[in-house]
Amino acid sequence: MNLNIGRIEGGDWASSVPAWSTFDVRMEIYPGDDLDTSEQKLRDCIAAAASGSDYLRENPPEIVCHGFRAEGYSLERDTSEPATNAGELLAAMHQIVSGSPTRADHRHDRCTFLRPLRHAGARLWPGRRTHPWL
Structure with missing residues (x-):
């Protein structure tokens, strides 16, 4: 969790x-x-x-659940066409943003679509670890 x-x-x-x-x-x-x-x-x-x-x-704490509920999801485990297309798009965007291809084992890059931008932030915005909006 x-x-x-x-x-x-x-x-x-x-x-x-x-x-x-x-x-x-x-x-x-x-x-x-x-x-x-x-x-x-x-x-x-x-x-x-x-x-x-x-x-x-x-005076026990009151716990109220609200908002969206969904089971866990892993893009890495999803072999459907939309998931494959999303992974390919992510790899292409990583190439554009960073100037280099994704690693052969890019499981961690696919956790979230923002993570590759966070990794590339230092190259794109010198003096900053990430993009100023992330």
Whole structure:
């Protein structure tokens, strides 16, 4: 499971200790993992952490799930025509952006279509590790 705590909010006033807090997370699961089982593992982890606090034992965290839910996906494992075309397009764009072909084993480049731009950023924008928008 990959978990990103992408948003944290808390308190009513900048001059006081926050009396409340919320955070939003994005949970990503691997292909073949069950969504409900993975969600329960996250809930169990939060409950175990809360059990170590007297206050949170008496006032357990409220967990609300919202947004898009989908099973894990791997472009690498997808042999369909659209996936093959996407991989070929990615390789062509990598050639244009970086001036060199993708590695023979470019599994990591295919994780996300932005990653090749991140790798090539230093060459394209000297003094920066990535494109300024990424």
